[in-house]
Amino acid sequence: MLTGDQDKVRRINKSVVMNAIRLHAPISRARVANFTGLNRGTVSNIVNALIEDGLVSEDSQEESKIGRPGINLGLRRDGGAVIGLEVGVDFINIVLTNFVAETLWETVVETHPTTQSQTSIIGQIEQLIEQALSITNERHLRPLGVGIGLPGLINLRRGELVIAPNLNWKNVPLRLMLNQRFRLPIYIENEANLSALGEYYFGVARSCDNFIYVCSGIGLGGGIMINGNLFRGSHGYAGEIGHIQRDPQGEKCACGRIGCWETQVGPRAVLRRVKKDLQMHPNQFLLDACHGDFNNLTFNMVVKFSLEGNEICKQAIEDVAMYLGEGIADLVNIFNPELVVIGGAFILCKDILQPIVEKTVFSSAMRPSADSLRIAFSERGTDACAFGAIAVVLDDILREMTLN
Ligand SMILES: [Zn+2]
Numbered sequence: 001m002l003t004g005d006q007d008k009v010r011r012i013n014k015s016v017v018m019n020a021i022r023l024h025a026p027i028s029r030a031r032v033a034n035f036t037g038l039n040r041g042t043v044s045n046i047v048n049a050l051i052e053d054g055l056v057s058e059d060s061q062e063e064s065k066i067g068r069p070g071i072n073l074g075l076r077r078d079g080g081a082v083i084g085l086e087v088g089v090d091f092i093n094i095v096l097t098n099f100v101a102e103t104l105w106e107t108v109v110e111t112h113p114t115t116q117s118q119t120s121i122i123g124q125i126e127q128l129i130e131q132a133l134s135i136t137n138e139r140h141l142r143p144l145g146v147g148i149g150l151p152g153l154i155n156l157r158r159g160e161l162v163i164a165p166n167l168n169w170k171n172v173p174l175r176l177m178l179n180q181r182f183r184l185p186i187y188i189e190n191e192a193n194l195s196a197l198g199e200y201y202f203g204v205a206r207s208c209d210n211f212i213y214v215c216s217g218i219g220l221g222g223g224i225m226i227n228g229n230l231f232r233g234s235h236g237y238a239g240e241i242g243h244i245q246r247d248p249q250g251e252k253c254a255c256g257r258i259g260c261w262e263t264q265v266g267p268r269a270v271l272r273r274v275k276k277d278l279q280m281h282p283n284q285f286l287l288d289a290c291h292g293d294f295n296n297l298t299f300n301m302v303v304k305f306s307l308e309g310n311e312i313c314k315q316a317i318e319d320v321a322m323y324l325g326e327g328i329a330d331l332v333n334i335f336n337p338e339l340v341v342i343g344g345a346f347i348l349c350k351d352i353l354q355p356i357v358e359k360t361v362f363s364s365a366m367r368p369s370a371d372s373l374r375i376a377f378s379e380r381g382t383d384a385c386a387f388g389a390i391a392v393v394l395d396d397i398l399r400e401m402t403l404n
Contacts, residue, residue, distance in 0.1 A: 013038060013042060013046060014046050014049070014050070015398070016036050016038070017038070017043060017046045017047065017050070018056075018398050019398065020032045020035045021047075021056055021073050021074065022075055022100075022394070022398065023201075025072070025073060025075060026072035026073065027072060027073055027074075028070035028071065028073065029043050029044055029047055029070065029071070032047070032073065047073060054076060054079065055075065055076060055079055055398075056073055056074070056075060056076065057073070057075075057076045058071045058072070059071075059072045059073070059074050074100070075099050075100050076099055076100075077098050077099055077100050077102070078098065078099065078141060079099030079142075080098075080099045080141055080142045080143065080144040080397070081098055081099070081132075081136040081139070081142065081143050081144065082096070082097050082098075082099070082101070082143075082144050082145060082146075082147070082390045082393045082394055083095070083096050083132045083133075083136075083143070083145070083147070083389075083390075083393075084097070084146075084147045084148075084149075084385075084386040084387060084389030084390035084393070085125065085128065085129075085146070085147070085148045085149065085386060086148075086191055086385035086386045086389070087111075087121075087125060087148060087149065087150050087151070087191075088111075088151060088191070088217060088218075089113060089151055089166045089167055089217060089218040089219070090112065091108055091109065091110055091111060092108070092109050092111060092121075092125060092128060093106070093107075093108045093382065093385070094106060094108075094128045094129075094131075094132060094386065095386040095389075095390065096132040096135055096136065098141065099394075101202065101387070101390055101391075101394065104139065105132065105135050106383070106386070107128070108382075111124060113166075113167050113168065118167075118169055118172065122172075122174070125148070125178075126178070129146060129178070129182060133182075143184055144184075144185070144393060144394075144397045145184050145185035145186065145187065145393040145396070145397055146178070146185070146186050146187070146393065147187040147194070147388070147389025147390060147391075147392045147393045148174065148178075148389060149189055149190065149191035149193075149194035149195070149385040149388060150164060150167075150174070150188065150189075150190065150191055151164050151166055151191050151217070151218075151219055151221065152164025152165070152166075152167065152169065152190065153190070153236075153240070154188055154189055154190050154236060155235075155236060156188070156232070156236045157236075158173065158175070159173065159174065159175025159186065159187075159188045160172065160174065160176075160188070161174055162237075165219070165255045165256075166218050166219050166254050174186075174188050175187075175188050185393070185396070185397070187389070187392045187393055187396065189388075189389070189392060190221070190223075191215075191221060191385045192213060192215050192221030192223045192385075193223045193230050193232070193239060193388070194223075194384075194385045194386075194388030194391075194392065195213055195221075195223060195343055195344075195378070195380075195384035195388050196211075196212075196213035196224070196225055196230065196388065197223070197230065197388035197391045197392060198380045198383070198384035198385060198387035198388030198389075198390075198391060199211075199213060199341050199343070199379065199380055199384055199388075200225060200228075200391075201388070201391040202379075202380060202387045202391070203341075203378060203379035203380040203387075204339075204341055204377070204378060204379040204380075205225070205339055205341055208225075208338050208339050209225065209227050209228040209338075210225060210226060210227065210335070210336075210338050210339075211225050211337045211338055211339035211340065212224055212225070212328075212331050212335060212339075212340050212341070213225070213340075213341045213343060213378075214241065214324075214327075214328060214331075214341070214342050215342075215343040215344040215346075215378075215384075216262075216265060216266035216267065216343075216344040216345050216346050217266070217344045217345055218266070218267070218268065219242050219254065219262050219266070220242030220261055220262035220266050221239065221240075221241070222239045222240070222241035222242070222331075223239055224238060224239050225337075226335070241261065241327070241331065242260060242261055242262035243255050243257065243260045244260065244261045244327065244330070245257065245258070245259050245260055246259060246260070246264055246323070246326070246327060247259035247263070247264060250263055250264065251264075251272070261327045264320070264323040265320050265323050265327070266320070266344075266345065269320050269323075270299055270302055270316045270317055270320050271297060271298075271299060271302065271316075273316035273319055273320065274297065274312055274316045275294050275297070277312050277316065278294060278312065283310075283312055285305075285310065286312065286313075289301065289305070299345060299348075300348065302316065302317070303348045303349045306349065306352060307349075307351070307352070314352065317349050317352050317353065318356055321352065321353045321356035321357050321360070322360050324342075324346070324353065324357055324360075325356060325357040325359070325360025325361045325364065326360055328340055328357065328360075328361050328365075329360065329361045329364035329365040329370075330364075330365075332361060332365040332366075332369050332370050332373060333365055333366050333369050336369045337373065338372065338373070338374065339373070339374045339375075339376060340373065340374075340375045340376075341376055341377070341378055342357070342375065342376070342377050342378065343377070343378030343380075343381075343384055344378075346377070347377050347378055347381055350377045354375070354377070357375060361373070361375060
């Protein structure tokens, strides 16, 4: 009979082996032993148990240097299905994947938080989850859980959205509400934290344990990864980088304060700068493109025209790139990350942003902190948050499955 301590060690080893297979599949038993530091006999026993549980499968043969072919291990594709959602300020993105995070279905729908009630938007979330569950059912897969990223401060313990300034929502017990309808594990997290996880597990930050994710949509969010763990602070509210005050004489922020970083950067700031410039330098081309009303100008139009060489549009993006770089330099001084990942709407104007952000960061940050720093753009793009939500569910479910 195993003692309590031996049993605990066995369960932790099982979880470690499972995660090594998930992250590095296809992988042989010998390489699992290398990655985990466990001896080969222990790895073999654990792998056999995982195969018996229906969680791991043996796949194709691996070339072996010593002539004996090894057998590759991987998670079973049909081990279950996972649902990930990003609830943005004016959209919902949902992704359904199998057990190895391959997309089975995804869609994006618009929301209108200024005219639509909270109940109606939550109704849309429920309908999308229903749709994903019916596809899961058609494919005879077992639904494992739902992860949801929201643009605000989240109380993880209670599964509650505490405040989302850009949605104008407060104290929404979303996990409880969804649990009343769906008998599934529901995970609620901040969208930027999930996007950081999405890049860590499935994108540009793979195997990078110290990085900062900066994401701009209507707001500006951040996810801080320290030693392979999201830094959440004492109550889970860390990472609100968009509300660092950078201009006390600046614009009013959605949080009610003045001159937050998110008022200086992001699509709204770009549009504001273009419109201000147009008051002094009227531009017939832009006026025609907006059908005579600059209120019709969108961020996507500004990006398109700037790439085509329109000076007013290009200047606005360049100004914002500089403010973005200055804020990132401060974060680099504080956290000394290996990598800064820029995501969200910024991806659209990567070619204009990147050289200016890099120049500003490397000239503003303290040299030793920035010496080996890389600045990269999101690889997962608009799916980063939904895939982070998938990662959270898989992480927890796999731990539960292997620890029981
Ligand atoms: Zn603010």
